[in-house]
Amino acid sequence: MHELQALGKQLVELPAKQLVDIPLSEKTRDAIVAARSFKHGAIRRQLQYIGSLMPKEDEDAIRIMLYKLQQPHKDEVRAFHQLEQWRDQLLLGDQDLLNELAIKFENFDRQHIRQLIRNAKKEQEQNKPPKSARLLFKYLTEMQGK
Incomplete structure (x- = not known):
């Protein structure tokens, strides 16, 4: 019960x-x-x-519909976590990931990414708000969406 x-x-x-x-x-x-x-x-x-x-x-039918309704949200959360992980790895200097993403996404701009990474590191050192880290995340989100 x-x-x-x-x-x-x-x-x-x-x-x-x-x-x-x-x-x-x-x-x-x-x-x-x-x-x-x-x-x-x-x-x-x-x-x-x-x-x-x-x-x-009909418990089975209810559970199936609940699963179908909740699955898109879980997929979005999974994709969001993947993007966060990529951003964090890039900020730690993971060149292999940078190369992997360049292969995965057609319009990947390495120069722009590297500039965002440099700026994010400077902001972190100077204890400034993480504007560039957010921009990096936004850029990765746009790449994922295309």
Whole structure:
């Protein structure tokens, strides 16, 4: 039952636009929508109620739709972390990565990247805001997006 309550809690936390795509009975959907307006103890009781309604629902179909709705976000986060890692490695002077990125991206401007790296290192030494590091991240993001 706790597993079904946890599933119900995930559904309560979904944005309304995404909840529409989940295959639910009207009674369960109404209970989920109502739970969003409750506070503390009432939300706990409502989640228990939703958990009691969940056995009547197609749990597998709900989990599949939740996975499909959450997967694009996970992919974005994974790509974001990859870009952060590239930026950090470039700032540490990883020439192999620089060469790898030059091969991977057609319009990769080595000179511009090296200038951003130099400026970022100077800013770091002088305890200035990391403007160039942000610009480097933005440039890598643009390259990834193309």
